[in-house]
Amino acid sequence: MKKYDVIIIGGGAGGLTVASGASSLGAKVALIEKEQNLGGDCLHVGCVPSKAFIQAAKELYTARNKATSLGLTVSGETTLKQVNERVKKSIDVIQEHDSDERFTSMGIDLYKGYGRFTSDHTVLIHNEEIYGKRIVIATGSRPFVPPIKGLEEAGYWTNETIFKQEHLPKELLVIGAGPIGLELSHAMARLGSNVTVVERAPTLLSKEDSDISHVASKNLERELTFLLESEVKEVKRENGKKNVMIDVKGTMKQFTFDEILVAVGRTPNSDKLQLERAGVQMDEKGFVPTNDRLQSNVKHIYAIGDINGKYPFTHVAGEEGKTVVQNVVLGIPKKMSYNEIPWIIYTDPEIFHVGITEAEAKNKGIEYSVYKVSLEDVDRFVADHDTSGLVKIITNSKGNMIGAHAIGNGSGDWMQTVIFAMKNKKKIGDLSQMIFPYPNHAAAIQRTADLYWREKLFSGIIPKLTKTYIKWFR
Structure with a gap:
C-alpha cells in the first residue's frame, strides 16, 4: 500500500x-x-x-x-x-x-x-x-434536480449540459432565479430565446442589498419574464414540446416550452x-x-x-x-476568515457584493452610515451611454467599511479596490485620497467616498469655524 x-x-x-x-x-x-x-x-x-x-x-x-x-x-x-x-x-x-x-x-x-x-x-x-x-x-x-412529476421523462438541461447544446430554443423555461439561473437566463434571452423564469420566492436577489436588487430586477424584467411565488408542478412531453403546469401564486396555469433549464441550487x-x-x-x-x-x-x-x-x-x-x-x-493553526468574501453575479450589468447589506446592519443593531452614488453622476459612464447602476458603501460609526455593493457595467472589476481597502482595515475616507485617472469607471468609488468628507467637512461646526478663520486671517 x-x-x-x-x-x-x-x-x-x-x-x-x-x-x-x-x-x-x-x-x-x-x-x-x-x-x-x-x-x-x-x-x-x-x-x-x-x-x-x-x-x-x-x-x-x-x-x-x-x-x-x-x-x-x-x-x-x-x-x-x-x-x-x-x-x-x-x-x-x-x-x-x-x-x-x-x-x-x-x-x-x-x-x-x-x-x-x-x-x-x-x-x-x-x-x-x-x-x-x-x-x-x-x-x-x-446541480440539484427537484422531484417534479414528469421532468425526468420530458428531459431538461442543467449547467452541466447547456454548453453541449447546438440548437437555440425559441421558448425556454428556467426553473430557479439564483445566480446561475439569472446569469444563464439573461444570456439565453440575448442569444434570442424567449425566456420565462419560475421562482418560488416573492422577490429576486434576496441576498443582495435592497437598493441593488431593485435596480437589477427592473433591468432584468425588460428582457425576461418572471413568475414569482410560483412552482412547477408537472411536465409532459408532447409532439416535441414540453407542456408545463405551473402554480402561479395559487393558480394552476399551463405553458408550452421547447426546453427546460433547471437551476434551483446545488x-x-x-x-x-x-x-x-x-x-x-x-x-x-x-x-x-x-x-x-x-x-x-x-x-x-x-x-x-x-x-x-x-x-x-x-x-x-x-x-x-x-x-x-x-x-x-x-502544522500552523491557520483559521479561515470569511469576513471580506466578495461575489459577483454576472448578469449585465454585473452585481458586486462584499460584506453586509444595509438590512443586515440594521438587524444586527449596528450604528451605520450609507454613502450612495448613481452611475448617472459618473462622467465615464455618461460618456459610455451606460449609466444604469449605482455604488453603495456602508460604514460603521468610525468610518470603517462593513459592506460595499454595486451594480454597473464591469463592477466586478472596478470595485476590487474596495475589497483591498476593507481587507487592510482602511476607512471610506482613505478611498477618497486616491488619485483616480479621469475619466474612469472606478471614479464611482471616489465619488462615493467623497460623500463621507462632504458630510464631515461641509456640515456642522467646521464650515462656521473656517468662515470665521477666512474672515479674520485670510
Whole structure:
C-alpha cells in the first residue's frame, strides 16, 4: 500500500491548490479525480464556460441593439453550436494550465476514478488502496434536480449540459432565479430565446442589498419574464414540446416550452465517498461541516469548497485550499476568515457584493452610515451611454467599511479596490485620497467616498469655524 502525507479527493480549484501547495513544500501527495480532466466544475461546466457564454451573448446583444444608434443594421442569427464552440476554445486554453502533466511533473501521484474511504486513513480507487496521514475532501457539488412529476421523462438541461447544446430554443423555461439561473437566463434571452423564469420566492436577489436588487430586477424584467411565488408542478412531453403546469401564486396555469433549464441550487458530491467508513459526519443535506481550520469532526480529514456548504465560489475554495496547506503541511493553526468574501453575479450589468447589506446592519443593531452614488453622476459612464447602476458603501460609526455593493457595467472589476481597502482595515475616507485617472469607471468609488468628507467637512461646526478663520486671517 502506497503511503502519502496528503491525499486530496477532487481535482477542482480547491483540490489543485492544496495539491500544488503541499507538493511544493515537500509533502508526498496523491490527487484523486473522477473526471478525465482536472479543473473541476469551474473550468468545465461552471465559471469559465458560463462567462464565455455570457460574453458571447453580450456581444451579440450589443451589436444588435447599439449599432442602430450609430446608423448600422445587423442581421442574421446564431446557433448554440457556434456559441458553444467558442466556449470550448476558452476551456481548452485554460485546461493547459490544469493539465495532468503539470501536476505529475511536481511529483504528485495522480489517480483517475472515484475515491472511496475504507477507513479514516485509507482511500480506495478502483482496486488500489492508498494511505494518507491527512486527507482533504474537495469533491464539489452538482446541480440539484427537484422531484417534479414528469421532468425526468420530458428531459431538461442543467449547467452541466447547456454548453453541449447546438440548437437555440425559441421558448425556454428556467426553473430557479439564483445566480446561475439569472446569469444563464439573461444570456439565453440575448442569444434570442424567449425566456420565462419560475421562482418560488416573492422577490429576486434576496441576498443582495435592497437598493441593488431593485435596480437589477427592473433591468432584468425588460428582457425576461418572471413568475414569482410560483412552482412547477408537472411536465409532459408532447409532439416535441414540453407542456408545463405551473402554480402561479395559487393558480394552476399551463405553458408550452421547447426546453427546460433547471437551476434551483446545488447538492454536495458526498454520496459516493462512503464517509461513514471514516467516521466523518455530514449534515442532513450531505455537506461536511468543518471548524474554522476546515477540519471535519475527524481532525485529520479536511473539507474545502462546495462540499463544506459554506460559500460555493471558486475563489473561496482556492482560499480555503491555501489555509489547509498551512494546517496540513506546516502544522500552523491557520483559521479561515470569511469576513471580506466578495461575489459577483454576472448578469449585465454585473452585481458586486462584499460584506453586509444595509438590512443586515440594521438587524444586527449596528450604528451605520450609507454613502450612495448613481452611475448617472459618473462622467465615464455618461460618456459610455451606460449609466444604469449605482455604488453603495456602508460604514460603521468610525468610518470603517462593513459592506460595499454595486451594480454597473464591469463592477466586478472596478470595485476590487474596495475589497483591498476593507481587507487592510482602511476607512471610506482613505478611498477618497486616491488619485483616480479621469475619466474612469472606478471614479464611482471616489465619488462615493467623497460623500463621507462632504458630510464631515461641509456640515456642522467646521464650515462656521473656517468662515470665521477666512474672515479674520485670510
